[in-house]
Amino acid sequence: MIKDLLSPYKNFLSDHTELRAQVNASRAVALIGGNLVNNLRTEQSGVSARVYKNGVYGFASGTEYSEDSIKNIIKAAGENAIFLASRAGTGKSLPVISSGEKVMNGEIRDCEQKLYIDFAKEVDKYIEKKYPKLVSRKVIVRCDSMEKLLRVNDGYDSYSLVPRSYVIVIFTAEANDGTNVELYKVFGGYGFFADVFSTPDKLFAGVDELYENIIKKAEGVYAEAGYRDVVMHPNLAGILAHEAVGHTVEADMVLSGSVAAHNLNKQIASPLVTMIDFAHTQPNGSPVPLPVFVDDEGTPAEDAILIKDGVLTGYMNNRESAEHFGVKPQGNARAYAFSDEPLIRMRNTAILPGTSSIEDMIASIDDGYFLTETNNGQADTTGEFMFGVGMGYEIKKGKLGRAIRDTTISGVAFDMLKTVDMLSNDMVWTSSGMCGKKQPMPVGMGGPAIKCKITIGGR
Amino acid sequence: MKNNYEIAQYAIEALKKAGADHAQCIVYKGKSDELNVDGGKFSLMRSTFDTSISMKAIKDSKKGVVAINQVDKAAIDKAAADCIAAAESSVADEAEQIAPFTEKAEYKTGIFKPDRDKLFDRIEEFLEQTAQEFPRVMLEQLTSSFKHSNELYMNSNGTAISHECGSYSFYTMFSAHEGEKTSSFNGYYCVTDNLEKPFMDLGVQRMLLEDCEKQLETVSPEEKFVGKVIYSPDCFCDLLNTAIRNFISTSVLIDGTSPWKDSLNTKVACETLNVRSVPIDERAVAAERFTNDGYPVENMDIIKDGVLKTFILSQYGANKTGFPRSLNSGRNLEVLPGDIPLEEMIKGIDKGLIVNRFSGGEPSINGDFSGVAKNSFIIENGKIGSAVSETMISGNIIDMLNNIVAISKEQVTDGTTFMPWVEFDGVTVSGK
Incomplete structure (x- = not known):
């Protein structure tokens, strides 16, 4: 969970201000015909401030999450708001809303890259063995999560964590006219990978259905415009x-x-x-x-x-x-x-x-x-x-x-x-x-x- | 660690210490100041300070990649450990390698000191000009920024290439309105390294605003016909990018699905078509100086006199397929102009369409496409006629490249690409 370094600054804010610390993480694995062409883990984190003044906003962000950095970011956002307000202010104000706090439950359940790779390899092996006539096969694992800590001087403070995990299977087959057709299927949804997927064999029925569909598409006709x-x-x-x-x-x-x-x-x-x-x-x-x-x-x-x-x-x-x-x-x-x-x-x-x-x-x-x-x-x-x-x-x-x-x-x-x-x-x-x-x-x-x-x- | 070299050296050492046989990293630091206009009014000024490092390790011919945006020693040490763990779990592939040693190079392009007040003045001037010249146009969104960045590639073979660059960008999205009538939206994006010209005079911005006002009254063709269409520079650039992705990029060549996989050095388009990618060109703003796999870029021909001269392959893709690596990433596309003015092209068409924006489904891997012709006009008896709505066009990109009738003498640039208008035959146009 993101450490709360933001709350101490709430009392010093006058104009409507949002302070947000955030971490976006993603995990990606891609097998093309059994070749692991993508094997990537990313983390993007930092802090931002947005200040409303005289009908316009000033915003600033930085990657460093420390007391000094937060002070600098608040200052830079305030200066941007002042600059823009001085040249293009409208005098408008924001509606007042109730205040409170909401904290989403949940914890980060990251997996080692090996788990994603082994899962993708199992699915790929099944396809390779069962459907050798495909022109190509791709198995992609894609997981992302967005974790936010928000502090505002008027409104609701919050903590949220929203993870998504997907396995995408893409087939290419030769069509009846000698060209190729492509079709894909997405498995998964809300949650960390281990919450969404248990064992690779649970996907096999969906993979079989995808194969049946691409064969029909390969024999398909063009729609009449x-x-x-x-x-x-x-x-x-x-x-x-x-x-x-x-x-x-x-x-x-x-x-x-x-x-x-x-x-x-x-x-x-x-x-x-x-x-x-x-x-x-x-x-x-x-x-x-x-x-x-x-x-x-x-x-x-x-x-x-x-x-x-x-x-x-x-x-x-x-x-x-x-x-x-x-x-x-x-x-x-x-x-x-x-x-x-x-x-x-x-x-x-x-x-x-x-x-x-x-x-x-x-x-x-x-x-x-x-x-x-x-x-x-x-x-x-x-x-x-x-x-x-x-x-x-x-x-x-x-x-x-x-x-x-x-x-x-x-x-x-x-x-x-x-x-x-x-x-x-x-x-x-x-x-x-x-x-x-x-x-x-x-x-x-x-x-x-x-x-x-x-x-x-x-x- | 404040200096990119210091960060990169630390990262390479950390990867080697964690067990990498070969290692590379790209360190990026950038600052951007951006002004935003929404619904025709200034809304936001945004400053972002960004740092990132992408680290790649190869161990026993297995690859792992980690990208983070914290560059303190503890964060880099953890990323190095994660990178090696990812590599160890990977699939061995002899095609994985890092770039060989090249001499240290430091590139500097564009400008490094922005004029914030001038930038504001240019935007304000653009808002005023738009209101005066095109009173029915609403600027839905305008974003203009100055970005200054410093990027460094380093690897364990001793290669170090850096690129410091600074540029302004200008993006607009707009539509026209009269009473309850609304036009289709259109947009324009360009980059520049100076503020000498009003934004209105950059590229095709003014022309797009003129066309936008003409889109308030539209018709839909009553009959389906197969005929001639002219693609605008932006539209043709999109078509070429689709062709690159579907026919000559690393992934479609590795999996063998490219319809052009056997077409290197053979004719794939009309002889009049010449496509190049030219990052080393004084007209290209903030263009790449090194590839993601650590090679200094050079200009290259992609299609010369209709003949395919290169695939767009990384070193990995080249090793995998046996074809040569491409000399750059293929982003700064230039299509050489033809010898006929746009006006003459239009005069030569009895019945057709001039397409300024295409909104379509993802084209098939065999090049089939269909979608809606947006901000487009009927051409009848050599003249531009009514604006159209609810008009679909369909065809095949491979066929189109072989059915080029003419390429315009005029060529326009957005600071990144250099494109003419292109006329094709054999495209299906259908109304509601």
């Missing part, structure tokens, strides 16, 4: 929630003129759609993939209800934007590294499930696609979004047909969401991704299978 009926598997719902809607309702994007700026309290989706950015706990009481209890401005985190029954009900805010919109801040200001300032970020963004079965959803389509795996995505101020699709099937007369090759889907969020006419009764959460917005940030996302109309790219 156009505006089509689709069912998105729950694997895609999270990225839809995140990319299509989430980014447009971040308050900084709204203030910059995103399409959501003109749609508050308007019907922007089918009444079936409710979407929430969860802070730490699901409605059924179980934790979300990446819990946030206090954000990096010292605001206690609570759920942000973004869409309720198809109506846009709110944005995600930091303290400054909450003051602007006259709402309560809900803890969306998050920083990635000790040297980063908090930005408005999503936490665990999900579309809530409906009542249909995936089978009925597929059966209701005469000619369309069932899309099952995704990779990257991007949003736009206009609400136009896209994301990559790595696996899917044709739907012909209510039945699944041939697999399809890589493609991209796109749409305009608030148009596309109005076409949603079925949601499945189950949901899937993912947490292995990194959202990019000046800084990277681990985010959780989830949702059910979704039936809608969308533009699909072909060849």
